[in-house]
Structure formats: C-alpha cells, structure tokens
Amino acid sequence: MASIPRHPLAEVFGFPTTNFSEEAERHRQLRLCPFHNHISNCTKDKAEQPLGVCSVFEGNNIVITCPIRFRENWLVIRDAARFFFPPGTKWTALAEVRLNDRFGKSAGNLDFVLIAYDDLGKIIDFGALEVQAVYISGNVRAPFEEYMSAPKQRANMDWSRQRFYPRPDYLSSSRKRLAPQLLYKGAILSAWRKKMAVAVDSSFFTTLPQMEEIDRHSAEIAWLIYSIQYNDKENRYHLRLAKTVYTGFQAALTKIITAEPGDQNEFLQLLQTRLDAQRGSENTSRSFPQISELPEWEED
Secondary structure, three states, rough: OOOOOOOOOEEEEOOOOOOHHHHHHHHHHEOOOOOOOOOOOOOOOOOOOOOOOOEEEEEOOOEEOOHHHHHHHHHHHHHHHHHOOOOOEEEEEEEEEEEOOOOOOOOEEEEEEEEOHHHHHHHEEEEEEEEEEEEEEEOOHHHHHHHHHHHHHHHHOOOOOOOOOOOOEHHHHHHHHHHHHHHHHHHHHHHOOEEEEEEEHHHHOOOOOOOOOOOOOOOOOOEEEEEEEEEEEOEEEEEEEEEEEEOOOOHHOOOHHHHOOOOOOHHHHHHHHHHHHHHHHHOOOOOOOHHHHHHOOOOO
C-alpha cells in the first residue's frame, strides 16, 4: 500500500501524484482522461480548465469522486450485464439515454442502458446502469491547482492545515443525487419490470442505511460496490468489484429516502436554548408576534 500523503489528492488525471512515468506526465500535461471519457480529455467541472481529480484520500481509504472513474476497463458494464442477462446473451451498451415519464417529461438521463438482442438485431431485453460518485465538501480545486503548478515539488505537499480541506460529502451524495435517481428513474424501470444496477464506491455504500438483501434472481437492483486498490509495481490504482448486494426496488428506496429520527429531547433542548436567547435579548426583533398579541380564535 502506498503511503498516505498529507493532502487529499489520490489520483490526478488517472495517476497518483507521485507517479512520474512518461504516461503519467503526458496525461497531466495534456489533461487526458484514461477512463473512457466521451472525449480523450478530462472535462470535469470545466472543459477548458478541468478539475482532474479522480479520487481523494479519506484517512486510509480512497473515495471515488468522479463518475468517469468507474469506467476503467469497462468493468462496470460487464458486471451490470452479468446481472441483467443470462450467459451467452448478445448485448451492447448505450450511454446517456433520456428517460421520459408518461407525460413526455424527462425523468433524467440514464447513465447507461444495456441492450440484449437476438440474431436479427431485435431488442429482447434491457437494463439500466446508474453510476454514483461521491460529492466533495470543501475546496478541492485549490490543492489540485497547487499540485499542478509544480507536480514534482508538490507531490508530497502538506495541505492538512489549509482552510476548507476537501472531504467526501456522503449525505449530499445520497440525498441530492442517489435518492432522486431511484425515486424518478428507478420507479419507471420498476413499473416496467426492468432491472437496475447502481455502481457506488465502497466507502459511500457503508454510509447508506442497511438494506434487506434478497436472492439475485428475485432482485430488482444490484448494488455494484467498487474499491480502489494500489498496485506497487505500476504505482497506480485500479478499480475492483468488492461486493454485489441484491435488493428489491421499493425496500431500497424506502430505506434511502426515509430519515432516521434523532433524539427528540436533543431537539427540545435546542428549541429551549433558542427561546431563552430570544427572550433574554434586549434587541429582539418584534417581527414575530408574541403569544399575548395573537387574536382570539373565532368560532365558525
């Protein structure tokens, strides 16, 4: 295992910050993406000034923060096809396919649709694959640009004392991205009785509510859980399927969108603190009416 540096950048343009091979240097200089982006260059955040960070460090873990990172060697497509179709099936994949509801309004684009077809090229089945990277809180562009200004001098820079140190934002990743995907796209696929695969980072999956696992053949969703493993000889990280979890659609959706209630007493204490502060302040705004100022309720 590579030593964990004191900055957040695990992979930049597909390579560790300490990799100065000819290939790594070329990717940094030309801002190339080695993971099958729709063009040869990285286009994350800004096409002209891409944020070429594929994954970040979180303690001893590496967390995937770019959805294109999941495309290494197209393992994610292969693993989804194994869930959707029986062995020997002829299939292909299409990227970014628009999905409409019954009113013709878009429910969003499906990341990939895998299509099974017969000898005449007629479609006989399909399934949808969604890829979910992890959002970042804080400022990851600042350390990225600092490193890119002088990679050899900044490869082991210490960023630990900088403000807004970037960290994975698992809560936003699930509530703002994953939940809507399941709610809108997943609901349509479930109504059509079509399977769905969701590719996620292993660290991200551990933050999701525990879902009831069912038999693979009965499952509507396959959670393809990936991790990043370091290869010492190559000084590179590689994508590996760590585990597959099979669930039903409705059970998984309910678990993810339902917030687990906290301690009501803690909330009451917060309210009491706020009330005490408001009552004790000499400059309290009178924009809100006091109890004594409320009118009497009139009988109907």
